[in-house]
Amino acid sequence: MSMVQTAPSYLEDGHGLASWLLTRDHKRIALLYLVSIIGFFFLGAIFAGLIRVNLLSPQGDLVRPQTYNTFFTMHGLIMIFFFLIPSIPAVLGNFVLPLMIGARDLAFPKINLLSWYIFIVGGLFTISAGLFGGVDTGWTFYTPFSSIYSNSNVVLTVIGIFIVGFSSILTGLNFIITTHTMRASGMTWFRLPLFIWALYATSLIMVLGTPVLATTLVLVALERVFHLGIFDPSRGGDPIYFQHLFWFYSHPAVYIMILPSLGVMSETITCFARRRIFGYNAIAFSSLGIAVIGFLVWGHHMFVSGQSVYVGMMFSLLSFLVAIPSAIKVFNWMATLYGGTIAFDTPMLYSLGFIGLFTVGGLTGLYLAAMGVDIHVHDTYFVVAHFHYIMVGGAVMGFMAGLHYWWPKITGRLYPEVWGRLAAIITFLGFNLTFFPQFILGYLGMPRRYHMYPPEFQALNVLSSAGASILGIGYLLPVIYLLWSLRRGQVAGPNPWRATGLEWQTPSPPPTANFEAPPVVREEPYSYPTWEAQID
Amino acid sequence: MTESIAGLEHQFETLEQQHEAGWLGMWAFLATEIMFFGGMFTGYVIYRWAYFGAFAAGSKDLEIWAGTLNTLVLICSSFTMVLAVHAAETGERRGQIGFLLATMFLGTVFLGVKGYEWTTLFRDHHVPGIGFHFSGPYQNTAQIFFSFYFALTGMHALHMVVGVGLLTFLLVKAWRAEFTPAHHAAVDIIGLYWHFVDIVWIFLFPLLYLVDRHR
Amino acid sequence: MGAVLPLFPPIASTYARQEDLLFYFLVAVTLFFVLLIFGSIFFFAVRYRRRTPDERAQPTRPNLPLEVAWIVIPLVIALVIFVWGAKLFFVAMRPPAQAVEVTVVGKQWMWKIQHADGTREINALHIPVGTPIKLILTSEDVIHDFFVPAFRIKRDVVPGRYTTAWFEATTPGTYHLFCAQYCGTNHAAMIGSVVVMEPADYERWVRARTSPVLPASAGAVLFQRLGCSSCHQTNTNAKAPALAGLFGQQVTLADSRQVTADMDFLRDHILTPGKTPVAGYPQIMPTYQGQVSEEQILELIAYVRSLARAERSQGGS
């Protein structure tokens, strides 16, 4: 290396633990998040594995009922609050958002680091609750069970989730302000990559929804400690009020989980079809549409809860309306594929898998939103299958797509392509084997959160468990080959995919300041070459 | 990188951009705060509808002079806060210190009065969960009102405590004469927070103290 | 029951038939879109695969009619499903007037069921085929959920209030009854069975029961024992309102709101009289919170309802 070497990459800019734990570089913070959420994912996955092993037999032989209940509670809490919600935003978003808009960092780097610490502290609280007594409320904390009857460690858990909520709020805040104030010159709103629009919409939900969850959890904790009676019918409280508050956050939260993945799709599909996106505006606005209408459908989780039927109807109608922006996105991607030049690198395989599974998951959401059908399938495995299709088949696949796509940018190395494709295919197959039988189980009437079940449901449960073990392999493979690629992977170069976008115009891995000179944007987004216009 | 402009953080190009980000950041944060209190306000609304009698009775049990006094105290503290901002804009260091101290003082008075109210309520067994007792026809529904009273005022008081902490931080900076007419974003932004906490109280006052007073 | 790999639940109520229709429609819609999307992915993947590294794509041109089409078509389909689903929901939520009432009290972790004639059952419900049954559900502790997959009905059982559900069984048999709302340790064991019988069998089953006490009669005894009758006397006096004829009427509250004297109202009034104080009376009625069980409250309510009936029949209607 010559002495006139330009700025060192962010990975070389400082060594030692302190240079990581005290960093304010969004790229390093993203890696801190990456390591932590992968840890949480496998913790959650171990619980999933235990759930599936237990359900191999109708009597639920593996563990006692109470233990099983703590399993699915921890599984749900960890997967949702400590893995999926921070996954794409805090890892990939954190890493590429400033790069994509041509900024040196997020607007509030210290707050960014702080939010990681908050995340870890929240995680420690929740895990320690799991260790000391466990929690058995389900991730939904329904009152009055959680507030009075549960004998488990609810308060500690609730504190953990409360804390981690602030991490989410701060990340969202940071993204919103950064997108508004720090775009490079020439980077107008309609030149932003669609991933940024998706992150913006996600942040909107984080910022406006999460505080309500915080309040709700505070009230549950207070109720448990002081017996306030707000959710306790025997003191005149209304348990349904809890459900309103909870779902006011937690329904929009499912869009926190999916919107970033939808954003990743717009990047990968265009890159691997090498074609300009079809319907940029429609996709951009559909993200905002989902975020806004998504706030008005929370009552679809409560159709049979005893809420007013009239309100139920309103929520049902709005749930159908919120499906339309998702439909718009799917069709726009199809139109982008049309006439493209499609390559099947790993991110693209994950992306195509995503589209398929998201479609199935989303369409089954329509069954649930149809009030008459929801009466039957509510709180059965049909719901479990629905949300795993969207969250595991959809969001996690989207995360994998994004991780592989930006991996060369993050590490400067390419992952081994063959292994990548293999893992993507195994995941897809294992996934369907795991969760498709659950649709049937659900319609047959197997309720969720059951530690044992009538014998006639066994065959389908065994299939599902078998699928889970394949799926498990599908998830373990990437860990191995991605780690391997850190040292042995091919050196990537700044733009291995020949993609457009500012993040590819800087070295991989990028220098701490991201760009050598402040970039100026002159092109429309996704200006891939076509037959006609020769773009050089 | 250009560290030439005093106080410019590395990620920004200009001070202007930096201030704008800070200002917008605080406003966005205040939007989250609205929602944070919002969950409880929603509960307040529906329970007040369902238990109007109990809310009226509970409300009458609060000391109106304390509520009114506290409202006035907070309004004055907002006034002194905005004067501190003014002093920062004009670069008067003594003004900054004086008004910040005044704001902190008023904030503390508020908390003192609140503490007094809480102890009286505690003495009267009006604290939910701790041997709650309420005589009269609403004996078994009044607790709901006090639950909201304590949840809302408690959360508000917590914000006040945080606010006083932030003011201390400003005070130190003002003492060191770090604020110049060109660079005093911190005062501006923390001022916003303080005013917001004041606004929350402006709503809490009629909602908690003035339910059906006239009867 | 008993099949090794069942793929579809038994259809045993009128509602189940109607609900399955919508379900099939949804399956068709799903298949259509899944085939469309998977199909085009495969087709595009083959047709437009990248042959040379520098192959260039077709230019992207706006196509408004296409965009409108894929907004409007899904929208129409979605609205059809919405209307259909909502209609069904109202069917499920609107019990026919002649439905026979059965009360259900859920508690951790069992179902306590009482028939209109007073017969009690635990974790089992025997009903005749072809009779609309209306369930009145409440819980002693946490939220449960009464779920009979064969009937496609499900309703949360919420403490502190009454929810209702109804069904009309069409096929005799024994069906699963599940608790579908997570309610603690033995949630999965809070199961039972619903036995649907031919009318003749059912009649035999009814006859075999030791003559149970009617809920209203039990309620009348309670009414005396709890001292309700000391204030609420049959002849209207000033101390407390007479309860005859009250049920189902509009009641004016002290804060001049109007409410219907339904089961929830009566329940609230026994447990938290201060919640809905009646206009024109001093609020001296004590709370019975903690002194009466959910079943007893139901009996008291049955009694107050029977007073309404007595009133009517005296009125000669």
Place this chain on the structure above:
Amino acid sequence: MSGVTVSRKTYAGVWGSLVVLTLLTAGIAYLDLGVLNPVAAITIAVIKMALVALFFMHLRYTRIRLTYVFTAAGLLWLALLMAFTWTDVITRHPIVPPPPWPANDVTSHMSIFKAK
């Protein structure tokens, strides 16, 4: 972030109005205005909020338009949360009022399915 320095006189005026409004709201609470009581209380609170936000928080002077959007979003979302929850609570009554009395003895019970 206003770029404008507002005169202390303006602030004092606002402060004065806030004090007056506080006393006013406390006073009005003692008059019997029926439904207008809560309406008056909330209206005054909203006016006070507006005064604080516009003048003390410089909303009136800022050139960053986005500030309005953020504030409005916060308030709008709160309104949505309240409106939907509230609608549920006030329309929760059963869609069919229960019949005056149940079919509550064996004979009436039996007759129903015998009739079929």
